[in-house]
Amino acid sequence: MIMKKKWLIPIVAAAAIFLVLQLYQSNSNNNTETPEIAELSQQQQQQASIHEQLSNNLEEKQKLSILQKDMNNSDLLVLSEIEADLDKLISLTDAKQAKQQIAMLQEEHPHYVYVKWERDKAKIQLGNFPGSDSDEAKSYFKDAERFFIPGDRYSSKLYYGKDHHQYRVLARVGDEVKLTAVVKASIIPQVEDHQRKNLRLVPYPAEGTMKVESVKPNSTVDTTVITGEDNGNVSHYYEKEVVVKFNSTLTDDQIKKLKQETHCIRAEKIGETYILTSDKLSTEELIAYLKENWPVSFVEPHYIYLTNEETTATFIPNDSLFSRYQWNITNIHAETGWNISRGSEDVIIAVLDSGVQSNHPDLSARLLAGYNVNDGSTNAADELGHGTHVAGIIGASVDNQEGIAGVTWYNSVLPVKVLNSSGAGSTYSVAQGIIWATDQGAKVINMSLGNYASGDFLHEAIKYAYERDVVLVAATGNDNTNRPGYPAAYPEVFAVGATTSGKQRAAFSNYGDYVDVVAPGDSIASTYIGGQYAALSGTSMASPHVAALAGLIRSVNPSLTNTEVMDIMRQTATDLGDPGYDQYYGYGEIDVQKALNTAASYAGTLQTYPKTVKNKLDQLIND
Ligand SMILES: [Ca+2]
Numbered sequence: 001m002i003m004k005k006k007w008l009i010p011i012v013a014a015a016a017i018f019l020v021l022q023l024y025q026s027n028s029n030n031n032t033e034t035p036e037i038a039e040l041s042q043q044q045q046q047q048a049s050i051h052e053q054l055s056n057n058l059e060e061k062q063k064l065s066i067l068q069k070d071m072n073n074s075d076l077l078v079l080s081e082i083e084a085d086l087d088k089l090i091s092l093t094d095a096k097q098a099k100q101q102i103a104m105l106q107e108e109h110p111h112y113v114y115v116k117w118e119r120d121k122a123k124i125q126l127g128n129f130p131g132s133d134s135d136e137a138k139s140y141f142k143d144a145e146r147f148f149i150p151g152d153r154y155s156s157k158l159y160y161g162k163d164h165h166q167y168r169v170l171a172r173v174g175d176e177v178k179l180t181a182v183v184k185a186s187i188i189p190q191v192e193d194h195q196r197k198n199l200r201l202v203p204y205p206a207e208g209t210m211k212v213e214s215v216k217p218n219s220t221v222d223t224t225v226i227t228g229e230d231n232g233n234v235s236h237y238y239e240k241e242v243v244v245k246f247n248s249t250l251t252d253d254q255i256k257k258l259k260q261e262t263h264c265i266r267a268e269k270i271g272e273t274y275i276l277t278s279d280k281l282s283t284e285e286l287i288a289y290l291k292e293n294w295p296v297s298f299v300e301p302h303y304i305y306l307t308n309e310e311t312t313a314t315f316i317p318n319d320s321l322f323s324r325y326q327w328n329i330t331n332i333h334a335e336t337g338w339n340i341s342r343g344s345e346d347v348i349i350a351v352l353d354s355g356v357q358s359n360h361p362d363l364s365a366r367l368l369a370g371y372n373v374n375d376g377s378t379n380a381a382d383e384l385g386h387g388t389h390v391a392g393i394i395g396a397s398v399d400n401q402e403g404i405a406g407v408t409w410y411n412s413v414l415p416v417k418v419l420n421s422s423g424a425g426s427t428y429s430v431a432q433g434i435i436w437a438t439d440q441g442a443k444v445i446n447m448s449l450g451n452y453a454s455g456d457f458l459h460e461a462i463k464y465a466y467e468r469d470v471v472l473v474a475a476t477g478n479d480n481t482n483r484p485g486y487p488a489a490y491p492e493v494f495a496v497g498a499t500t501s502g503k504q505r506a507a508f509s510n511y512g513d514y515v516d517v518v519a520p521g522d523s524i525a526s527t528y529i530g531g532q533y534a535a536l537s538g539t540s541m542a543s544p545h546v547a548a549l550a551g552l553i554r555s556v557n558p559s560l561t562n563t564e565v566m567d568i569m570r571q572t573a574t575d576l577g578d579p580g581y582d583q584y585y586g587y588g589e590i591d592v593q594k595a596l597n598t599a600a601s602y603a604g605t606l607q608t609y610p611k612t613v614k615n616k617l618d619q620l621i622n623d
């Protein structure tokens with residue numbers, strides 16, 4: 001069957017964009033003159049300054065738009081997950097059961113600060129209602145009450161509670177049950193803070209310090225590529241559905257009239273925008289009717305965003321965010337690859353990062369007890385979010401009706417905390433982490449981190465792992481530069497750049513002759529701290545796709561050596577960009593299905609045959 005991945009049209013709360021712009025403006029750097037420029041004539045000075053500003057502006061604008069997209073998509077992700085959670089709750093008609101489920105939901109996802117479940121006269125309310133005393137919050141509650149037809153959904157604009165956090169009121173109407181919830185929108189500021197550092201929009205730990213990816217800013221514009229995905233395929237939309245915004249707030253009577261006249265079977269309100277679904281009128285008829293009879297500020301089809309890729313899928317997991325957001329899984333042909341292998345818990349993938357949230361409901365089942373290199377403890381809790389996101393891409397529980405699907409179903413994930421809460425760590429701590437993970441039996445190590453300085457001690461640790469048959473995978477960095485970053489550029493390490501859903505190199509992705517392959521790294525949906533989900537961009541997000549593939553390969557054929565695993569990933573990649581190997585895409589984008597097919601039947605090539613035999617002899621001798 002043909003399956004298409006779709007991004008819902010990002011209906012973005014205007015407030016969120018405003019917030020980003022505000023913060024951006026207030027943080028923008030005042031460029032100080034360099035002595036060199038000061039000696040030039042005033043006119044030259046002005047020109048140079050304008051040129052520099054333009055370059056910086058373009059680079060910043062691009063990164064800012066990536067940041068904005070990540071924030072918007074993270075908000076959409078969280079909203080979608082909330083929809084799935086509320087859909088589950090609304091099917092519960094027994095009050096006692098509902099109470100249990102709501103309590104569990106609040107424990108796993110603390111952002112559900114208040115949930116009300118009503119059926120006839122039975123009413124359950126759990127949690128606090130922040131900002132309930134504000135007129136704004138009250139008006140949203142009143143607004144929510146106006147949605148009463150089964151199938152109706154309501155989602156308010158974001159508002160600030162007294163604690164200065166943002167909240168949103170949501171309502172769902174089922175056949176018998178009505179649900180109202182208040183959800184803390186903590187993901188937006190978290191992702192903003194995180195990605196401003198990650199994409200180097202704010203100054204970040206100095207060079208020489210290991211950090212989340214290589215982040216030296218690059219001010220040249222000539223090598224900048226524009227991502228192609230914005231020009232993507234937008235010609236598909238939901239039938240009998242429109243997105244409409246009115247010039248003024250509708251009264252109760254007006255809403256009633258509107259629903260009647262459009263034969264509305266479902267109304268969804270997001271901020272000030274409605275999505276109306278009719279059981280009779282076509283999209284065109286709905287648009288014509290609304291334009292003619294109502295003061296609309298805009299009305300348009302409810303577009304479905306599709307990636308260019310269509311593939312024969314044999315399995316669609318039921319994870320609530322999968323079909324809408326996880327184009328990355330489809331682009332690398334993981335679903336079809338899962339017919340060959342879904343991984344093995346015996347093959348351990350270590351994640352050297354900021355730690356991992358050990359009790360995330362979509363991740364905990366895959367996690368081994370971690371290690372914190374900074375203090376030698378077993379506490380590898382993630383304060384930053386980065387490591388939890390990376391780990392989810394590798395191994396979030398698949399087909400559990402929750403959140404996202406990882407690339408592997410069963411491989412064990414070993415959290416090794418080598419970065420502190422600010423996302424920085426030393427070359428020494430990364431080296432220690434590599435040695436520790438190797439000694440623990442990790443068969444694959446993912447390193448979504450790096451810098452531009454090569455250290456002997458780090459290289460020694462890399463060699464230590466490499467000689468012990470570990471596959472080492474690392475991100476190239478986010479500066480659109482060909483300056484080699486480490487550990488990615490070490491010859492023993494498999495270097496990964498990032499692609500978009502349209503299979504273009506991501507605008508920020510570093511390149512060079514050390515790049516092995518590329519993998520999805522643009523607004524990737526994954527697990528996030530606080531039992532949440534976030535969409536993040538970066539080569540940090542690309543690398544774990546490849547680490548997961550290495551884990552799957554070693555699960556389907558444990559006799560392969562690390563060099564054979566790397567060869568298979570290179571040889572089976574889909575060539576992109578200029579024909580053959582090139583410095584932007586390496587050997588191309590990984591293909592899980594092809595790689596696993598090859599791995600399953602791999603008997604060694606002529607070149608690697610002697611090594612394979614030696615490896616097997618060594619194994620026999622050691623056994
Ligand atoms: Ca899941």
Ligand SMILES: [Ca+2]
Pocket residue numbers: 575576577578579580581582585586587588
């Ligand atoms: Ca190529």
